[in-house]
Amino acid sequence: xxxxxxxxxxxxxxxxxxxxxxxxxxxxxxxxxxxxxxxxxxxxxxxxxxxxxxxxxxxxxxxxxxxxxxxxxxxxxxxxxxxxxxxxxxxxxxxxxxxxxxxxxxxxxxxxxxxxxxxxxxxxxxxxxxxxxxxxxxxxxxxxxxxxxxxxxxxxxxxxxxxxxxxxxxxxxxxxxxxxxxxxxxxxxxxxxxxxxxxxxxxxxxxxxxxxxxxxxxxxxxxxxxxxxxxxxxxxxxxxxxxxxxxxxxxxxxxxxxxxxxxxxxxxxxxxxxxxxxxxxxxxxxxxxxxxxxxxxxxxxxxxxxxxxxxxxxxxxxxxxxxxxxxxxxxxxxxxxxxxxxxxxxxxxxxxxxxxxxxxxxxxxxxxxxxxxxxxxxxxxxxxxxxxxxxxxxxxxxxxxxxxxxxxxxxxxxxxxxxxxxxxxxxxxxxxxxxxxxxxxxxxxxxxxxxxxxxxxxxxxxxxxxxxxxxxxx
Amino acid sequence: xxxxxxxxxxxxxxxxxxxxxxxxxxxxxxxxxxxxxxxxxxxxxxxxxxxxxxxxxxxxxxxxxxxxxxxxxxxxxxxxxxxxxxxxxxxxxxxxxxxxxxxxxxxxxxxxxxxxxxxxxxxxxxxxxxxxxxxxxxxxxxxxxxxxxxxxxxxxxxxxxxxxxxxxxxxxxxxxxxxxxxxxxxxxxxxxxxxxxxxxxxxxxxxxxxxxxxxxxxxxxxxxxxxxxxxxxxxxxxxxxxxxxxxxxxxxxxxxxxxxxxxxxxxxxxxxxxxxxxxxxxxxxxxxxxxxxxxxxxxxxxxxxxxxxxxxxxxxxxxxxxxxxxxxxxxxxxx
Numbered sequence: 001x002x003x004x005x006x007x008x009x010x011x012x013x014x015x016x017x018x019x020x021x022x023x024x025x026x027x028x029x030x031x032x033x034x035x036x037x038x039x040x041x042x043x044x045x046x047x048x049x050x051x052x053x054x055x056x057x058x059x060x061x062x063x064x065x066x067x068x069x070x071x072x073x074x075x076x077x078x079x080x081x082x083x084x085x086x087x088x089x090x091x092x093x094x095x096x097x098x099x100x101x102x103x104x105x106x107x108x109x110x111x112x113x114x115x116x117x118x119x120x121x122x123x124x125x126x127x128x129x130x131x132x133x134x135x136x137x138x139x140x141x142x143x144x145x146x147x148x149x150x151x152x153x154x155x156x157x158x159x160x161x162x163x164x165x166x167x168x169x170x171x172x173x174x175x176x177x178x179x180x181x182x183x184x185x186x187x188x189x190x191x192x193x194x195x196x197x198x199x200x201x202x203x204x205x206x207x208x209x210x211x212x213x214x215x216x217x218x219x220x221x222x223x224x225x226x227x228x229x230x231x232x233x234x235x236x237x238x239x240x241x242x243x244x245x246x247x248x249x250x251x252x253x254x255x256x257x258x259x260x261x262x263x264x265x266x267x268x269x270x271x272x273x274x275x276x277x278x279x280x281x282x283x284x285x286x287x288x289x290x291x292x293x294x295x296x297x298x299x300x301x302x303x304x305x306x307x308x309x310x311x312x313x314x315x316x317x318x319x320x321x322x323x324x325x326x327x328x329x330x331x332x333x334x335x336x337x338x339x340x341x342x343x344x345x346x347x348x349x350x351x352x353x354x355x356x357x358x359x360x361x362x363x364x365x366x367x368x369x370x371x372x373x374x375x376x377x378x379x380x381x382x383x384x385x386x387x388x389x390x391x392x393x394x395x396x397x398x399x400x401x402x403x404x405x406x407x408x409x410x411x412x413x414x415x416x417x418x419x420x421x422x423x424x425x426x427x428x429x430x431x432x433x434x435x436x437x438x439x440x441x442x443x444x445x446x447x448x449x450x451x452x453x454x455x456x457x458x459x460x461x462x463x464x465x466x467x468x469x470x471x472x473x474x
Numbered sequence: 475x476x477x478x479x480x481x482x483x484x485x486x487x488x489x490x491x492x493x494x495x496x497x498x499x500x501x502x503x504x505x506x507x508x509x510x511x512x513x514x515x516x517x518x519x520x521x522x523x524x525x526x527x528x529x530x531x532x533x534x535x536x537x538x539x540x541x542x543x544x545x546x547x548x549x550x551x552x553x554x555x556x557x558x559x560x561x562x563x564x565x566x567x568x569x570x571x572x573x574x575x576x577x578x579x580x581x582x583x584x585x586x587x588x589x590x591x592x593x594x595x596x597x598x599x600x601x602x603x604x605x606x607x608x609x610x611x612x613x614x615x616x617x618x619x620x621x622x623x624x625x626x627x628x629x630x631x632x633x634x635x636x637x638x639x640x641x642x643x644x645x646x647x648x649x650x651x652x653x654x655x656x657x658x659x660x661x662x663x664x665x666x667x668x669x670x671x672x673x674x675x676x677x678x679x680x681x682x683x684x685x686x687x688x689x690x691x692x693x694x695x696x697x698x699x700x701x702x703x704x705x706x707x708x709x710x711x712x713x714x715x716x717x718x719x720x721x722x723x724x725x726x727x728x729x730x731x732x733x734x735x736x737x738x739x740x741x742x743x744x745x746x747x748x749x750x751x752x753x754x755x756x757x758x759x760x761x762x763x764x765x766x767x768x769x770x771x772x773x774x775x776x777x778x779x780x781x782x783x784x785x786x787x788x789x790x791x792x793x794x795x796x797x798x799x800x801x802x803x804x805x806x807x808x809x
Binding site: 079082083086089095096097099100103104109111112113114115116117119120 | 478482703704706707763808
């Protein structure tokens with residue numbers, strides 16, 4: 001009987017060990033699921049943790065925090081053993097023989113009646129395979145764990161949390177790397193909108209450097225040292241771009257953008273004229289339209305030709321050349337802005353101006369007579385964020401009564417730009433030529449057409465409408 | 475090994491005896507199989523039963539048949555309001571001894587039998603009821619300062635008529651508690667009624683065969699107590715009994731019906747009854763141990779007369795059966 005009791009004891013040990021193992025696995029799966037859920041639910045607040053702990057370790061931290069509670073609550077008790085054995089009895093219809101035998105073994109009972117129970121239980125349980133009889137059954141937490149893990153990894157991969165929390169963390173102090181990443185993203189957006197290839201490339205490189213710094217949690221001082229190399233690279237690129245495009249160095253940023261818009265309009269005009277009328281009528285048509293494109297006209301005059309003597313192909317190649325030059329100049333200036341931004345970053349913490357000056361160029365810039373000579377003032381620093389009002393108005397040249405005032409700016413949601421005219425009212429006439437107004441509208445239309453706000457199907461209609469404005473006037 | 479073989483033989487014998495008893499009873503009594511089992515369980519546990527049912531359901535016949543099959547002496551006492559304690563226990567009468575001297579001799583009452591049928595026990599006065607109940611508890615009667623031992627085994631089967639309550643003396647709760655089981659006799663089904671008609675109107679009644687004797691019953695009483703009971707199963711019975719109590723302490727959970735309608739829950743005697751009956755049930759089923767099902771099956775007959783319900787329960791027609799059913803549903807086998 002002692003050998004039977006020993007066999008039974010081993011069988012019970014095997015069964016209970018299997019049940020314990022299942023319990024542990026279940027607890028771990030539950031913990032894992034809840035840790036991932038907690039990490040996902042607290043995603044908006046990860047920005048504040050970013051300096052202390054990498055986002056990869058947030059679920060692990062939650063896991064560690066919750067583990068004592070779950071492990072304590074789910075620890076194996078003697079009642080769990082009884083429950084497991086009662087389950088065996090129910091499954092094998094043993095009428096609590098297994099449970100009674102287990103307790104009798106625990107109590108080392110040797111009465112004849114007890115031995116009878118052990119004998120009958122032993123007969124029924126000899127061939128018991130706990131793993132086959134009581135297979136694993138996973139709870140919903142276990143089933144959710146893997147999809148949640150994938151979701152978490154996906155969010156990390158696409159960097160969802162950081163973009164989200166960057167809006168919530170306006171008041172939190174940002175590291176140099178974070179500021180650089182923010183700037184590089186704005187730079188890329190601007191470069192994409194304006195077709196500036198070099199700037200786009202540089203923007204991407206800067207973002208990579210910044211992300212590396214954030215991931216490695218590099219200190220500001222060390223990161224600044226790393227940035228020195230990037231600053232030199234930008235300077236070299238800007239220099240080479242300037243050497244290639246000497247044309248527009250004296251033009252203002254706005255003039256260059258106007259020129260690009262006019263070039264686009266002129267190309268469309270050439271295409272329409274080519275399709276609608278004969279080549280002979282092109283010269284007259286072209287001259288009429290040129291009057292409505294002031295920046296282009298200026299360039300023609302600078303080149304010493306009004307375009308009437310040029311063939312259509314010559315005209316097209318001339319326009320392409322101008323476009324290339326204008327783009328190159330914008331690229332150069334953007335790179336220069338980036339270089340100055342990096343300088344500002346490097347000076348941070350050394351008593352220099354702080355974050356308030358760190359803005360993307362373009363939006364804060366206004367016409368100035370000597371725009372070609374850039375200095376370290378507000379006008380050539382990165383612009384304000386969209387939707388933010390300027391804290392102070394830029395200083396303006398004295399308004400002369402009787403002279404034409406040309407107001408340029410973008411109309412649209414979120415952007416607030418324009419000129420505030422300050423002048424004493426005096427006698428005289430104030431007028432703006434129709435050509436300039438039309439050119440201004442056309443520029444605005446060009447900008448709007450490049451955005452996604454205008455439906456694709458309507459772009460052509462709108463473009464034709466603005467082109468027809470000049471024609472209608474004639 | 476020999477001991478185990480002996481236990482195995484004992485179990486087989488108990489089971490066979492019970493099967494024989496059931497077969498023999500079935501020749502005389504139609505239906506009531508569960509009732510016969512419970513009466514036999516009470517007998518092998520040394521308890522007494524309170525039978526409740528309308529007249530004519532075969533209570534007396536069943537008890538008489540049981541006595542015949544078990545070769546036990548049987549007596550019947552019809553309880554009436556003018557029945558005196560001495561009519562039950564017996565009394566000292568003046569008589570002449572062989573030398574002609576006048577002496578008091580104890581004349582034994584009907585209680586001196588193995589099986590006593592106390593018919594309509596609630597019709598007698600409390601004083602007479604007490605005399606019987608004392609005999610049930612002590613297994614002896616004292617007359618004239620002399621203790622007279624009752625038969626062993628001794629079992630009282632008292633009956634109550636639930637419909638005629640006028641002029642009756644309901645048993646006090648403390649005395650009802652002394653009954654091991656309270657059993658309800660249900661009305662026969664259509665088929666059973668047809669069989670009863672055949673049994674009683676065609677031919678003479680069958681002669682019953684003895685299947686057990688006094689010694690067998692006393693031996694089985696010992697075997698019942700040897701049946702092993704797991705602590706987990708015992709704990710289940712304890713929790714069931716505790717759940718019949720309306721919990722007054724916060725944090726302790728009671729069945730909602732018990733909480734609302736029970737004035738006093740089961741006494742510890744109720745727990746003893748449940749466990750002992752469960753052991754007997756296991757033995758008669760040829761099992762070496764008590765199961766959860768044994769406990770559940772024995773809960774109702776053991777506890778239904780031990781719950782003291784409040785007036786609200788009476789008004790709403792809630793009985794002990796309903797409360798106990800809810801208790802069984804709510805209490806988990808393993809806590």
